[in-house]
Amino acid sequence: MxxxxxxxxxxxxxxxxxxxxxxxxxxxxxxxxxxxxxxxxxxxxxxxxxxxxxxxxxxxxxxxxxxxxxxxxxxxxxxxxxxxxxxxxxxxxxxxxAPSDHDDTLTLLFLCCHPILSPAAAIALTLRAVGGLGTAQIAHAFLLPESTVAQRITRAKKKLATLDHPFAQPDDRQWRERLGAALRVLYLIFTEGHTTSTGPALQRTDLSDEAIRLTRTVHRLLPEDPEVTGLLALMLLTDARRAARTGEHGELIPLAEQNRALWDRTLITEGTTLITGTLAAGLRGPYQIQAAIAVLHAQATRTENTEWSTVLALYERLERYEDNPMVTLNRAVATSMISGPEAGLALVETLDKRLAGTHRLDAVRGHLHEMAGDLDTAAACYVRAAAHTTNTPERDYLTIRAARLRRSGPR
Structure with missing residues (x-):
């Protein structure tokens, strides 16, 4: 305590x-x-x-x-x-x-992430109740009007007030569901901080820092849970690249072009140690698997030296846990590094309906066409991707990339 x-x-x-x-x-x-x-x-x-x-x-x-x-x-x-x-x-x-040996933090987190709440409401309430942030701070972090965040929190509390036994101890199945929902909310907070969905900055470090702090708290309470450990390791390994992800003027620097000497080796060591400690019982959850992938990226001195065959195998395993088109998109990139861009493009074509209108689909497609030497098609993909993103550094990067390819001329 x-x-x-x-x-x-x-x-x-x-x-x-x-x-x-x-x-x-x-x-x-x-x-x-x-x-x-x-x-x-x-x-x-x-x-x-x-x-x-x-x-x-x-x-x-x-x-x-x-x-x-x-x-x-x-x-x-x-x-x-x-x-x-x-x-x-x-x-x-x-x-x-007076406090007993029981810590109600986890129970409070479960309540804030209750299935009756929408993800947006759960995020706002978690940051307010568990994170201790004020409504104005949350609104600023998400570039939302303070009144919008206040309404979300108020509606969430009203919904929770309708529960008969909000602090009832869940059974084993419910426990896993509630823990999964709580980890999902923490992951959403982190990803919004890592790459913001809108606005002039690539990342909002206040959100990613808060997500890491809260996940450390959950890990302190559940140190033996492999998915809690996996999520914390994933956050640390991903956040370790923070200093290398943007240039002098805030411009985006993609993973392949980052100065890896700027990566935070302390965070990488901690994240690697955490996820390695869970491997004796095998990879049993999506956060563990994603953390294992992040370790492989962190250990490589260059993109070309990454153990892409292992990365691909892990993405294939991850797809068996969750039917997520973004996982398939990442698998397409890994496939292209092993079997060539055409193999990756074939896999991307299966995602047109599921990821229609999202900038990441066209961005990856542009990257693979560029790898294949089809610069005109790659430039067109980058332009379409830029039109669908509301994050300024991402949009600028895609637009500049397209312009450079067009200046290079057809191949």
Missing amino acids: PGDIPAPASTEDLLRTLTPQVLGSLMHRFGDFDTAEDALQEALLAAATQWQTQGLPDDPLAWLIRVAHRRMVDMVRAEAARRRREIAVADRDVADA
Whole structure:
């Protein structure tokens, strides 16, 4: 518990680390999301004020939970006439609100990622409740109006309020489903940070950093779960390339052209160690497999030196776990590195319906035609891809690539 939490760099970091545990404790005890958040905010404000002058308490988590519970009790009692259901809870002795050996962070994450919520709502609520981000911060990260994010969070909490037993312990099948949903939300947050869907920047490091932080928390709670470990390893190995993915002016630099000396070897070592530790029991899930692929890219000194046959085998295995056209698209690239661009293009042709209107399909098609020496067709593919992306660095890269090929003339 408190001793298991890594030492944060500042009081603000400490409060953010403890926020999901305090909110989870309030939700577990009272079951009212809105009032719990209000009580939590008051406790955080009290901590930020008092700790600055009086110093940190011996057990910051216990201090926060006690203060938050007192605030919650006060709020419940103030509305006791209208909310009879809370009277019995409000009259309990606050002294027993000290933290136990149970950490409610994972339960809170499961609640925020409940199947009744849309992915967009689950992402917003997770960042707010588990990540401790404010509505304005979330809106800024996704380039959305603050009112839109606030509405998503409000609607999500209203939906969760309709559940009879939101903190009921799921059975084994439900556990895997709920964990899978939670990992999917964390992965979506990371991918949006790694390559943003819209806007002037290629990546939003605040989102990818937050996704990694939250996934580390889940891994601390479930260190033996291979998919949790796989997801954390995948994030670390992917994020290790951050500094090499953009140029001096923010322009996109594709994997094959990146200066690999800029890759973060500390993150690569950590990610490799994590995923290697899960391999004794075999590759049993999609995040494990993707992390294993990322290791192969990280270990190669150049694109040409990548173990493409192993990468291809892993993508084929990944397709057996999930019928995802993006996996097939990546398999097409790996196929082209082994059997030539024509073999990759044949595989790409099977995705026209499933990936119609997406820029990545035309971008890969352009890359494969360029490999085959058909520069005019490659340029046309890049132009179509540029027209379908709303990420400025990606669009600029594709447009410039097309222009360069056209200047090269037909071959």
